Amino acid sequence: MSETRGNTLPLPAQPLAPNIIASSKRQGFSAEQKKYLADMLAQLNLHLVLGNSQDTAPAAGPETFWGTEIEELCKEEKAKYDTHVLDIWDQIVEHNSANRIAEGITQFMFRHWGIFNVEPNSEGYMVRLRIPSCILRGDQLIGLGNLSQEVAGGYGHVTTRGNIQFREIMPNRVLDLFAGLYDIGLACKGTGADSARNITASPTAGFDPVELIDLHRYGIDVSHRILNTRDLHGLPRKFNISFDNAGSISCLSDTNDVGFLAVKVRDNDAGVTAGVYCRLLLGGITGHKDFARDTGIVCRPEDTPEISEAILRVFLEHGDRTNRKKSRFKYVLDEYGFDWVCERIQEQLDSFGHGVKLMPLSQTFDAPRPAINRQGHVGVHPQSQPGMNYIGVALKLGYLSPDQMRGLGAIAQKYGNNDVRLTVWQNVLIPHISDEHLSAAVQAIKALGLGVDANAFAAGAVACTGRWGCKLANAYTKQDGQAIVDHLQARFELDQPINIHLTGCSNSCAQHYIGDIGLIGTTASDGSEGYNFFVGGGSDTDQGLARELCGPIAARDVCELSEIIVGNYLKARQRDESFLAFTHRHDESQLQHILLAR
Numbered sequence: 001m002s003e004t005r006g007n008t009l010p011l012p013a014q015p016l017a018p019n020i021i022a023s024s025k026r027q028g029f030s031a032e033q034k035k036y037l038a039d040m041l042a043q044l045n046l047h048l049v050l051g052n053s054q055d056t057a058p059a060a061g062p063e064t065f066w067g068t069e070i071e072e073l074c075k076e077e078k079a080k081y082d083t084h085v086l087d088i089w090d091q092i093v094e095h096n097s098a099n100r101i102a103e104g105i106t107q108f109m110f111r112h113w114g115i116f117n118v119e120p121n122s123e124g125y126m127v128r129l130r131i132p133s134c135i136l137r138g139d140q141l142i143g144l145g146n147l148s149q150e151v152a153g154g155y156g157h158v159t160t161r162g163n164i165q166f167r168e169i170m171p172n173r174v175l176d177l178f179a180g181l182y183d184i185g186l187a188c189k190g191t192g193a194d195s196a197r198n199i200t201a202s203p204t205a206g207f208d209p210v211e212l213i214d215l216h217r218y219g220i221d222v223s224h225r226i227l228n229t230r231d232l233h234g235l236p237r238k239f240n241i242s243f244d245n246a247g248s249i250s251c252l253s254d255t256n257d258v259g260f261l262a263v264k265v266r267d268n269d270a271g272v273t274a275g276v277y278c279r280l281l282l283g284g285i286t287g288h289k290d291f292a293r294d295t296g297i298v299c300r301p302e303d304t305p306e307i308s309e310a311i312l313r314v315f316l317e318h319g320d321r322t323n324r325k326k327s328r329f330k331y332v333l334d335e336y337g338f339d340w341v342c343e344r345i346q347e348q349l350d351s352f353g354h355g356v357k358l359m360p361l362s363q364t365f366d367a368p369r370p371a372i373n374r375q376g377h378v379g380v381h382p383q384s385q386p387g388m389n390y391i392g393v394a395l396k397l398g399y400l401s402p403d404q405m406r407g408l409g410a411i412a413q414k415y416g417n418n419d420v421r422l423t424v425w426q427n428v429l430i431p432h433i434s435d436e437h438l439s440a441a442v443q444a445i446k447a448l449g450l451g452v453d454a455n456a457f458a459a460g461a462v463a464c465t466g467r468w469g470c471k472l473a474n475a476y477t478k479q480d481g482q483a484i485v486d487h488l489q490a491r492f493e494l495d496q497p498i499n500i501h502l503t504g505c506s507n508s509c510a511q512h513y514i515g516d517i518g519l520i521g522t523t524a525s526d527g528s529e530g531y532n533f534f535v536g537g538g539s540d541t542d543q544g545l546a547r548e549l550c551g552p553i554a555a556r557d558v559c560e561l562s563e564i565i566v567g568n569y570l571k572a573r574q575r576d577e578s579f580l581a582f583t584h585r586h587d588e589s590q591l592q593h594i595l596l597a598r
Helices: 031-043 075-082 089-097 104-113 138-150 171-183 216-227 301-318 329-336 338-352 402-415 435-447 477-489 555-572 579-584 588-595
Strands: 115-117 125-128 135-137 156-158 164-169 241-244 258-265 275-282 293-299 379-382 388-393 419-422 428-434 461-463 500-503 517-523 529-535 547-554
Touching: 075 104, 089 104, 089 171, 104 115, 125 171, 135 138, 138 164, 138 171, 138 402, 138 419, 164 171, 216 241, 216 301, 258 293, 258 301, 275 301, 293 301, 293 338, 301 329, 301 338, 329 338, 388 435, 402 419, 402 428, 402 435, 428 435, 461 477, 477 500, 477 517, 477 555, 517 547, 517 555, 529 555, 547 555, 547 588, 555 579, 555 588
Parallel strands: 241 258, 461 500, 500 517
Antiparallel strands: 115 125, 125 164, 135 419, 156 164, 258 275, 275 293, 379 388, 388 428, 419 428, 517 529, 529 547
């Protein structure tokens, strides 16, 4: 379908050329571009000039899409081969004008623009925003509050990728949503399906007292690079990138496909000058029981955007496009090995021609990482700048009303520096609050019905959307998670946090495998919603996959069981032993015997 606007001439009959982007970082053409050029040569008989006679057809092998034969593509890849994911604007306009929600393979394609059909669980579309490096301005948050009320369902949620989701967007309001986002300098393109999702970064970048370096600018660079490069849309599968400043709050870089972890390199015999670098981690996908692993490579922080593009191009060329269950980047690493993949990354970098090099260096030359404060994302904390503070605002599993969004944005403008940060722990930070204005800012936050204090359960509680808004979920994770927090905080007072992660399905959006206590939705024995329980997961310096404790447990019984688990831990632990340390000290049978005792 094509359309004309104003004095625009009708589109020509022949197909339009794929958008060939001039880029100093790309040599050669994509498969789509090669196909277009070959077809045009044949149509214009230019292949005769190039040496083929009329009686001799040009030699051709099987038609391929990024190296995979067309007939072997899975249905999603066939759809992307037929129509590039950026070339569906007319379909979006058509659905919007008809107030028709996208379904089937069309809905898969629409997700690349950030809109998801989540019916019948939740009416209309869900939209996931793109907030690179998890940084917003206060005025943008005010604008989002207005949009959530005018276009969406009147609320939003901070997600586990440090961005915001809206729901209940009617099909005829999609263009209004896009326009509203553009007006405040935001977008939702590339936040779903086979895209490089929101680029995360340490939320305290630039003011963390213990950070090694502020990396957030590089995350923003990567996001803009992706949005403005045609080839980097429509990957073999979704892709996650994270920038970790090695500061006081974790951004879970080791759960991403690519993690850039700031490290302080000491004197060494490998020819790497001592200083601050980024260590390259690859292959994190905890839903598939893998953390990102050290490649044995460091790089200059300023080279991370170009390295990110090189990695994405390796994934484009070698990712599996025949089997969706084996198409994540982890499986490229599994098939070819880390050394081989790193060699291909370096080849891509060499093709860009900017002299960027991956530097082999053992972790033994890294100085120890500064300690992570597991409650550093909630409460009042001093910044690296004297007399300045940041406030971690406690939310109920990421929920924000329009008034709360507008109010927090206004507080950031009045008392801060118009700066707002989002965390992968589903809450908000407002930095740059002077000692003089701290009390007034805290009171303004409380006037919104929010707090700056969180008990050890609320501070570490994370939940995905769950069944009320996701077709894949097996349980109501948001509701059950809040019930667990309320139940436990009424019965226990902890001296340190216990992270509780609830995820609705095997995609593990809330990463149940890294929670002190992790719950994954399933069906209980009586057919009702239920959960399997896991314990002992962690990330960063506490890295480890949680082990199964019990299940399935009916959702109506999870509060009682959580109370039993926490109570038995407190009785059996050694002095002030953390829940994680306690679980690491016991095998699975011992944990079942101790934690499930009644």
